[in-house]
Amino acid sequence: LLDRTGSVLAERRSSEGMQSARTLGFANVLERTLSELGAPHDLPVIICGMAGARQGWVEAPYANVPCKLDDIFSNSVSVPGIERMVRIVPGLAQRREEAADVMRGEETQLAGAASSLSAGRNIVCMPGTHSKWAAMEDGTVTGFTTWMTGELFDVFAKHTILIHSIGEAVKCASAAGAGFLRGVQLGLEGTAGVTSQAFGIRAATLLHDLASEEAACRLSGLLIGVEIAGARRRYDPDLDRVTLVASGALHTLYSAALNEAGFSVTEIDADQAVRAGLIQAARVNGMLPESA
């Protein structure tokens, strides 16, 4: 719940994802949350993320890159059949067959981060379940690439033989230990590739008694190192400047990894960025005066 300057009046988070919201009904989840926040019943609502997916609430068809940020927001879709004014922001698609990619939600983070970017070309890294690296040029998203880093950490730890090295519940709690930076170095070097290097963590447990916490950190560092090396191959082998949009543990891990890789990093809080982006989307959609 934000006032018209973008200041937070109240906040509520829940772990209900697209599947839960489909079961419970998107409108029910929204109205329950708004009532818990004490929001007036005629307050307009702007939404980004998976609610706009084909299997979400109301499909907000992707805007295509290259795309100006304001043009994304002006294509927001209205949710029909309810009293409240609710609009959902489109995601972004990159349709080139050899680099097909999609995002939903990160376009709004990008918009929130845009005012902090320097003139000309900027590369923005948004870590998460599906990490996105986007190329921005003066308010236009020119392209982006996804790495499944966060999802693959969970999947390796829970559903592969690495469960015997890491275990379901163990996360990397510190970027400072040897395990994490060693993993980053392995990912940056890349030699045999991540589908081989991940097995090396299992072998290190068997042969060198690698502890589960260190194994978790090495896997985390490996996947992030692989992402950074891939981004350099994708954008520029000499890439060494990036804007990192992240919060909490991801912020700590990515800062350390980017530093290890020799990057100069501009840091933007992910929660602030998404709120700033939503405020801008609300303005473009006439929910707020153009200048607050």
Add this chain to the structure above:
Amino acid sequence: LLDRTGSVLAERRSSEGMQSARTLGFANVLERTLSELGAPHDLPVIICGMAGARQGWVEAPYANVPCKLDDIFSNSVSVPGIERMVRIVPGLAQRREEAADVMRGEETQLAGAASSLSAGRNIVCMPGTHSKWAAMEDGTVTGFTTWMTGELFDVFAKHTILIHSIGEAVKCASAAGAGFLRGVQLGLEGTAGVTSQAFGIRAATLLHDLASEEAACRLSGLLIGVEIAGARRRYDPDLDRVTLVASGALHTLYSAALNEAGFSVTEIDADQAVRAGLIQAARVNGMLPESA
């Protein structure tokens, strides 16, 4: 059940892995199987694979590379406390910290394939849940590397967002279709890396209506292409000769992928190779005359 020349008298396969055998009792599983095969109660038994793991039946400690094949077999361990003579072949370990790796079972395939190798250095590819590429030099295993290719295919298809593109049951049925070879090319090129390219399959479903069968083939090709590119970085950038030890669908897929990558391939049937290796292990362990 083999005669002393290595010819198959009878065969039985079951899907009972290490966990089932631990629960049922390794001796019970073995004796039930032997009785179904009509094997005499004093027939000696030679075993390779996970039965020798620490969590298996009786630990057969790893032999370390570099290692002559016969030296592996002469370190087989006896199963104590049962009437029958049962020996378990050790696995192989590569202890160097920066390339820690282990195998159990493939050392026996390697021994079975060794007589078909040319003099000097050979690279042998043994695809599977955990694919192994081994360097052999005149009967000595000098080193090896694992790729989690088979396990990761299943895990991507069942436990990541790719479940919506592929689905649990779909496998790549043909190496001939566009999907598989396109995947191989993507894996060989590598640009953004496999943790990004796998997401491209999801995006291709959303943006270009990629069918689930073709998505499965593209993922399969991608992971195999990544393995081949990694093996080249690991062993020799110009590597273009390999001995492929494989059967069935894996044989078809790897042949096609290696061909696409410009390899000249010598093919050995994996089932025949493991039987030939077990016969050799039986000889080294005094279960058969040294020359049949």
